[in-house]
Amino acid sequence: MRVNGKEVILRKNQKLVDFLEINQYDIRKIAIECNGEILPKSTYHQVILNNEDRLEIVRFVGGG
Amino acid sequence: MELIINGKKTELDCNTAFEVREHIGNLQDIIILNGFQIEENCKVKEKDSLAIIRKGVLPKRDELESMMMARHTPNVYKKLKKGKVVIAGLGGLGSNIAVMLARIGVGQLLLVDFDVVEPSNLNRQNYYISHLGMPKTEALKKQITEINPFIQVAVRKIKVTEENVKELFSGYDVICEAFDKPEMKSMLVNTALEELPDIKLVSASGMAGYDSGNLIRTVRVMKNLYICGDLENGAEVGRGLMAPRVQICAGHQANMILRLLLKIEEV
Numbered sequence: 001m002r003v004n005g006k007e008v009i010l011r012k013n014q015k016l017v018d019f020l021e022i023n024q025y026d027i028r029k030i031a032i033e034c035n036g037e038i039l040p041k042s043t044y045h046q047v048i049l050n051n052e053d054r055l056e057i058v059r060f061v062g063g064g
Numbered sequence: 065m066e067l068i069i070n071g072k073k074t075e076l077d078c079n080t081a082f083e084v085r086e087h088i089g090n091l092q093d094i095i096i097l098n099g100f101q102i103e104e105n106c107k108v109k110e111k112d113s114l115a116i117i118r119k120g121v122l123p124k125r126d127e128l129e130s131m132m133m134a135r136h137t138p139n140v141y142k143k144l145k146k147g148k149v150v151i152a153g154l155g156g157l158g159s160n161i162a163v164m165l166a167r168i169g170v171g172q173l174l175l176v177d178f179d180v181v182e183p184s185n186l187n188r189q190n191y192y193i194s195h196l197g198m199p200k201t202e203a204l205k206k207q208i209t210e211i212n213p214f215i216q217v218a219v220r221k222i223k224v225t226e227e228n229v230k231e232l233f234s235g236y237d238v239i240c241e242a243f244d245k246p247e248m249k250s251m252l253v254n255t256a257l258e259e260l261p262d263i264k265l266v267s268a269s270g271m272a273g274y275d276s277g278n279l280i281r282t283v284r285v286m287k288n289l290y291i292c293g294d295l296e297n298g299a300e301v302g303r304g305l306m307a308p309r310v311q312i313c314a315g316h317q318a319n320m321i322l323r324l325l326l327k328i329e330e331v
Contacts, residue, residue, distance in 0.1 A: 028246075063270070064244040
């Protein structure tokens with residue numbers, strides 16, 4: 001699959017929440033677009049990723 | 065020939081800018097021709113826009129607005145006057161963005177913040193000692209009235225939550241996310257993208273410290289989401305927030321909002 005434009009190979013389909021945890025994304029501080037659509041936070045626990053998916057993950061840091 | 069002089073259509077028999085000045089003002093007046101202040105004489109043509117401004121004199125109210133906008137690139141003024149922008153968070157980003165959008169004449173601004181001005185704000189936020197203790201919404205509205213009284217400024221002193229995003233922000237062209245905390249940024253961006261599918265969002269992430277200003281940029285990360293910042297340097301213990309980088313980032317956000325109001329979607 002592609003994550004922020006880079007190729008990532010999944011050996012098997014993976015739960016989105018597991019992918020986020022392994023890659024140290026904090027669910028409270030991100031926004032995700034999956035295949036061109038915003039992914040509601042309420043669906044993070046149900047989504048299963050496969051190698052066809054294109055993800056854009058935005059990570060917010062503090063300051064303003 | 066027909067010229068636009070200080071915002072009014074005027075029939076004048078003049079061929080050059082200096083002739084126009086001689087006709088309606090005096091030799092010391094400055095001349096702005098189609099957005100550019102000229103020093104040397106220029107020919108004028110039908111429909112040219114000229115501002116003839118006498119320094120040190122307060123013009124009549126109906127001339128003031130056109131004089132204030134005389135340095136704009138021609139033909140953007142009317143588009144901006146129709147623009148509707150909501151700014152969520154009136155700290156270092158939001159207070160500076162609000163002032164920039166007011167200066168360029170964005171017609172309708174909604175300013176949203178629940179907090180009051182306190183001393184640690186003054187190192188980067190657009191407030192004065194005299195504003196300490198005042199709600200940021202009121203302090204900013206007061207300043208904008210002094211900068212550009214020709215735009216509508218609405219304020220809401222309220223904390224933004226998932227429950228009120230739709231009610232607060234629907235009907236606007238652009239939402240400017242200008243919060244401090246990353247959880248709030250994420251909450252607003254996620255909720256607005258889900259619930260308001262036609263609205264554009266200009267958000268910020270990464271402007272703390274004093275790394276190179278050149279690292280701050282604008283990126284279109286999703287169809288309706290633009291992020292300004294270096295995307296990395298968060299505020300944390302040992303890394304503060306200071307006026308220069310915060311204002312560079314605010315400038316990026318304000319310029320992207322300006323571009324969106326002019327229907328330009330590229331960064």
